Amino acid sequence: MSTPSRRDSKQPQKTVSARTMLVVQALFLGSLLAAWICTTGSDRRSLAAAALSRPYPLEAFPKADVAAVVTPLYNQPDLVSDQQLAAVIKKLIPRFSRSHLRPNLIEHALRTWGGQVRFNNPDAISGPKMVEFLTDSARHLESWDNKAKPLLEDTPEGIHVRFGEDSASSVHHDHALAALTEAGIPLSSNVFTTRRALQLKHVLGESLRDFRLDEGETEWSSLCFALWLGPDGLQQWHNGGGRLVTFDMLVERLVRNHKRMGVCQGTHRIYTLMAMLRINEEQQGKLLSPASVSMAEKWLMEVRDLIAASQFPDGSWNPGWCYGSDYQLHIDPQEKISKRVIATGHHLEWMSIAPEKFHIPKEQIHKAAQWLLTNVENTPQSEIDQNYTFYSHVAKALAMWRKTSPAEFWTSYRENHPDAETFDAPATPPAPPTGPAAAAH
Amino acid sequence: MSATLAPPTTTPSPASNSADSSPPARTATVSANPATPTAAAQPLASHAGTTVLVTACCLALWSLASGRLWHTDLWDHLNYGKHLLQTQTNPVTEPLLPLAAGIRMVNIPWLAQIGMKLTERSVGPAGLQLLSGLCGALAIFPIARLAARNARSTTAGLFAAAIFYIVNRHELHVIRPQLAGLVCYCITLAWTLGSQSHSLKTWIGFTALFAIWANLHGSFAMGLLVLAAAAAGRACDVFRRSRCIAITLGDHQLHRNLLLLQLCSVAVLLNPNGLLVYPEIFSVSGNANTASMFEWQPLTLRMPHGQIAAAVLATAVLCVRCSPRRLRTTEVLIFSGTGLLAAWSARMLNWWAPAAAVLLAVHLTAILRPKLNRIRFRLPDRPSFAWTALSLAIIAISLAATPLGAQLRSGTPPAASATLSRETPIALARFLREQKNLPAGLNWFPAEWAGFIMNQTQGSLPSMVNLHVHLIPEEVWSDYLRISAGSADWINLLDEYGINLVTIDKRSQALLLKRMRESTDWQGLYEDRQSVVLTRRKPL
Numbered sequence: 010m011s012t013p014s015r016r017d018s019k020q021p022q023k024t025v026s027a028r029t030m031l032v033v034q035a036l037f038l039g040s041l042l043a044a045w046i047c048t049t050g051s052d053r054r055s056l057a058a059a060a061l062s063r064p065y066p067l068e069a070f071p072k073a074d075v076a077a078v079v080t081p082l083y084n085q086p087d088l089v090s091d092q093q094l095a096a097v098i099k100k101l102i103p104r105f106s107r108s109h110l111r112p113n114l115i116e117h118a119l120r121t122w123g124g125q126v127r128f129n130n131p132d133a134i135s136g137p138k139m140v141e142f143l144t145d146s147a148r149h150l151e152s153w154d155n156k157a158k159p160l161l162e163d164t165p166e167g168i169h170v171r172f173g174e175d176s177a178s179s180v181h182h183d184h185a186l187a188a189l190t191e192a193g194i195p196l197s198s199n200v201f202t203t204r205r206a207l208q209l210k211h212v213l214g215e216s217l218r219d220f221r222l223d224e225g226e227t228e229w230s231s232l233c234f235a236l237w238l239g240p241d242g243l244q245q246w247h248n249g250g251g252r253l254v255t256f257d258m259l260v261e262r263l264v265r266n267h268k269r270m271g272v273c274q275g276t277h278r279i280y281t282l283m284a285m286l287r288i289n290e291e292q293q294g295k296l297l298s299p300a301s302v303s304m305a306e307k308w309l310m311e312v313r314d315l316i317a318a319s320q321f322p323d324g325s326w327n328p329g330w331c332y333g334s335d336y337q338l339h340i341d342p343q344e345k346i347s348k349r350v351i352a353t354g355h356h357l358e359w360m361s362i363a364p365e366k367f368h369i370p371k372e373q374i375h376k377a378a379q380w381l382l383t384n385v386e387n388t389p390q391s392e393i394d395q396n397y398t399f400y401s402h403v404a405k406a407l408a409m410w411r412k413t414s415p416a417e418f419w420t421s422y423r424e425n426h427p428d429a430e431t432f433d434a435p436a437t438p439p440a441p442p443t444g445p446a447a448a449a450h
Numbered sequence: 451m452s453a454t455l456a457p458p459t460t461t462p463s464p465a466s467n468s469a470d471s472s473p474p475a476r477t478a479t480v481s482a483n484p485a486t487p488t489a490a491a492q493p494l495a496s497h498a499g500t501t502v503l504v505t506a507c508c509l510a511l512w513s514l515a516s517g518r519l520w521h522t523d524l525w526d527h528l529n530y531g532k533h534l535l536q537t538q539t540n541p542v543t544e545p546l547l548p549l550a551a552g553i554r555m556v557n558i559p560w561l562a563q564i565g566m567k568l569t570e571r572s573v574g575p576a577g578l579q580l581l582s583g584l585c586g587a588l589a590i591f592p593i594a595r596l597a598a599r600n601a602r603s604t605t606a607g608l609f610a611a612a613i614f615y616i617v618n619r620h621e622l623h624v625i626r627p628q629l630a631g632l633v634c635y636c637i638t639l640a641w642t643l644g645s646q647s648h649s650l651k652t653w654i655g656f657t658a659l660f661a662i663w664a665n666l667h668g669s670f671a672m673g674l675l676v677l678a679a680a681a682a683g684r685a686c687d688v689f690r691r692s693r694c695i696a697i698t699l700g701d702h703q704l705h706r707n708l709l710l711l712q713l714c715s716v717a718v719l720l721n722p723n724g725l726l727v728y729p730e731i732f733s734v735s736g737n738a739n740t741a742s743m744f745e746w747q748p749l750t751l752r753m754p755h756g757q758i759a760a761a762v763l764a765t766a767v768l769c770v771r772c773s774p775r776r777l778r779t780t781e782v783l784i785f786s787g788t789g790l791l792a793a794w795s796a797r798m799l800n801w802w803a804p805a806a807a808v809l810l811a812v813h814l815t816a817i818l819r820p821k822l823n824r825i826r827f828r829l830p831d832r833p834s835f836a837w838t839a840l841s842l843a844i845i846a847i848s849l850a851a852t853p854l855g856a857q858l859r860s861g862t863p864p865a866a867s868a869t870l871s872r873e874t875p876i877a878l879a880r881f882l883r884e885q886k887n888l889p890a891g892l893n894w895f896p897a898e899w900a901g902f903i904m905n906q907t908q909g910s911l912p913s914m915v916n917l918h919v920h921l922i923p924e925e926v927w928s929d930y931l932r933i934s935a936g937s938a939d940w941i942n943l944l945d946e947y948g949i950n951l952v953t954i955d956k957r958s959q960a961l962l963l964k965r966m967r968e969s970t971d972w973q974g975l976y977e978d979r980q981s982v983v984l985t986r987r988k989p990l
Contacts, residue, residue, distance in 0.1 A: 023702065024702050025702050025705040025706055025709065029709070030705070030709070033709045033712055033713060034712075036712075036713065036716065037712045037713070037715075037716050040716035040717075040719055041716060041719075041725075043719075044716075044719040044724045044725045045725065047724055048724050048725055048726070052723075052724070052725075052726055055554065055726070055729075056725055056726065056729065059729045059733075221923070221925065222552070222923065223549070223923045223925040223926050224925065251554050252552045252553050252554070252923075253543055253551075253552035253553075253554070254552055255552070258551055258552060261548070261551075264948075265891075265892070265947060265948040266945055266946045266947065266948050266990075267945035267946070267948065267990055268990075269945070270942075270945060270946060
């Protein structure tokens with residue numbers, strides 16, 4: 010074998026000329042610049058976010074300060090009279106103990122009564138006070154003797170509302186935001202964490218960023234997004250992880266799982282879907298594609314058929330509503346009556362904003378309303394106080410079937426009935442829920 | 451002390467009269483060595499050693515091309531390739547999985563996917579088998595040639611080819627874009643561990659290589675690491691000799707290596723995703739979902755390929771210790787760097803195998819050289835066109851012996867059962883394809899089968915997941931795994947995703963099958979030796 014050539018080692022090494030260096034550097038930098046220029050806006054944001062270890066920035070945000078409102082469609086005094094409505098609403102006046110006040114109660118009360126209502130009864134918490142409780146950490150911590158974690162948590166980009174952790178937190182993801190939204194609180198309203206003074210828009214921003222399509226509960230988040238982004242015709246945004254989210258995807262997410270699943274026996278999904286369809290219609294179809302509208306309508310009609318078949322003879326529904334005519338196979342002998350209140354109240358609520366094609370026969374609606382009225386009338390105030398969150402939907406639903414709101418109706422009613430807010434006994438504070446009950450509502 | 455060191459050549463071995471082989475071909479074309487005027491007169495001449503290495507690679511080609519197509523990644527890539535051809539665009543978000551809608555997709559291997567789909571479309575699965583074999587052979591050849599040149603021994607080339615094949619066999623048999631990446635990697639590695647010659651051809655060639663590589667597979671990052679190791683290794687070697695930073699920084703070879711690295715690092719931006727390819731590399735390997743994939747888990751001695759890798763590592767260390775050859779820092783950096791990556795994730799063994807093969811082969815040959823020199827058999831020294839012709843003939847015979855060759859001769863493609871791996875659910879897919887009234891909505895398939903089923907049913911049965919797990923939301927993948935494991939809340943999970951049809955691999959999802967059979971809500975629709983299909987009695 011020939012000896013290894015040492016030719017290479019004897020050749021003088023060529024130098025790298027300055028011109029070559031410059032050309033390569035120019036190519037290098039020029040290529041990077043060209044690549045950056047050719048990158049789309051959303052990809053640039055993604056790159057910047059990855060480089061800075063920050064969430065993907067929000068590119069869609071509502072222009073309006075106040076959210077859309079989904080108004081009820083019907084005024085039916087034959088369904089519920091003024092007297093009957095007043096009797097129900099009175100029982101839902103929020104007379105909460107200020108000590109260890111659960112955000113869940115306030116959220117339901119706020120959603121029922123709105124942010125402006127004021128009561129003559131000193132035990133009742135007014136709308137502005139309810140808003141303050143949810144938006145000012147000091148009020149929240151004061152109620153919990155500074156022994157709870159704050160409801161509102163600072164994040165680098167906004168404010169996160171704690172949920173699902175303990176009694177001092179909200180129960181459902183974005184339920185607090187939904188309550189404030191439906192109460193008409195503007196985005197420019199102040200929100201105080203323990204460290205900063207920000208605004209409600211920072212809560213909404215955080216909600217848009219931290220939303221994950223596959224998390225357990227998407228009903229309240231979807232409702233908020235529809236109410237805030239819908240009026241501007243904003244169909245899509247990127248969440249903090251860079252995932253594109255569209256309203257079509259929200260519809261698919263809401264209809265995909267078994268109808269029994271979801272907050273409150275699956276009934277909040279129905280309300281949210283119906284609200285999204287209403288907003289889409291008001292926006293001349295800008296929010297949802299025709300395919301999504303068809304999908305949602307088909308699903309709602311299935312719901313309609315199921316509840317038509319699953320109504321109890323007394324007019325109520327139970328958690329077995331989703332099984333249609335097989336509901337009797339899903340009757341739990343130990344079932345609390347509050348379960349029926351949840352199902353019946355929620356179904357009446359979503360039908361009040363739904364076009365008639367999604368309604369069950371009129372007589373069934375009347376039976377349901379009658380059952381609720383009788384139930385509320387016969388249920389002691391203490392029991393209603395214990396189950397405030399469930400019964401709040403009853404008051405709201407019945408008011409909506411009169412094309413009004415509890416606050417509007419009560420304010421007017423009170424003018425002619427000055428003693429309307431007199432109660433025989435003080436409010437019974439609801440027992441703090443434990444275990445699964447904490448997540449039930 | 452000279453201001454510069456000579457550019458690295460092959461690490462000089464002790465002068466010897468190796469009786470086992472002639473020097474491997476430095477080039478198959480005209481030799482630049484004026485000592486061999488005969489070569490200059492025969493432009494297509496090559497050496498006998500080259501023919502030997504070609505023969506070895508053709509054996510590997512035939513072995514890989516005759517192997518059955520693995521039932522996993524391949525089909526997902528074919529599905530994406532089909533989508534690319536249909537839409538004529540590179541998708542921005544995941545296009546095939548409903549549950550991954552909206553997820554940003556940086557589809558780096560689009561070119562490979564199109565190539566695979568076109569191959570499958572034109573000549574069928576046998577074409578894919580050949581593609582697999584070709585990639586394997588093209589990856590092995592530069593490694594074998596490098597070892598033969600460095601050791602000046604064809605035997606070293608054969609050792610390297612064998613070691614590379616044995617260590618990496620499990621990866622070489624799985625056809626996916628990674629194989630194309632491996633070819634590019636081996637070319638880069640061969641240059642880095644070889645002469646590291648810089649010419650205009652080298653610069654243009656590597657720039658083009660990396661530009662194409664970035665459209666074939668994300669492993670171009672490994673290529674850049676190798677080039678970086680070349681620069682770092684050079685700097686270390688110069689510093690060790692000179693003990694002077696100024697001399698080190700003034701080294702021209704170092705400058706050239708760095709400039710080449712720069713050019714290649716921007717050449718990869720010539721792809722539809724531009725700058726996004728860089729963060730994508732980290733996001734795929736760092737994705738939480740990949741941690742649950744067997745092949746991404748750390749390499750351990752419990753794995754067969756882990757045992758082989760350990761044996762090769764031990765032998766390599768021993769050989770380096772006993773070998774008369776010196777080691778360049780570049781070799782140490784690449785060997786140890788890729789080795790650490792392989793320890794971190796078994797998938798990275800792919801990039802360690804060729805480096806280990808070269809190192810072990812060269813040093814083992816150096817140790818064995820006195821014994822090899824006693825062997826009387828010698829390959830002819832002179833390059834000749836005859837050797838080139840023989841190489842080409844061997845290549846042609848190998849190609850003809852592959853399943854595609856047989857298909858072209860007979861005119862009929864082989865049966866799917868002969869081409870596809872035994873784990874491929876062929877009968878199941880046929881059944882699902884023939885059904886007219888399957889329930890609508892999402893379906894649960896084992897991830898390993900999802901690609902094949904979606905391919906065979908033309909995408910009419912959307913799947914919960916596929917094997918592109920980095921594109922699947924974490925919650926979805928986690929729920930998939932729980933369903934697959936037959937978790938106690940399987941009912942709720944299937945209800946959560948509105949799944950009306952479940953296909954079960956009897957071997958992997960035995961517990962889920964047992965639980966579903968006990969449920970009154972689900973009924974059996976189909977069963978064969980490997981799978982069961984169940985549907986809801988009342989679809990959601």
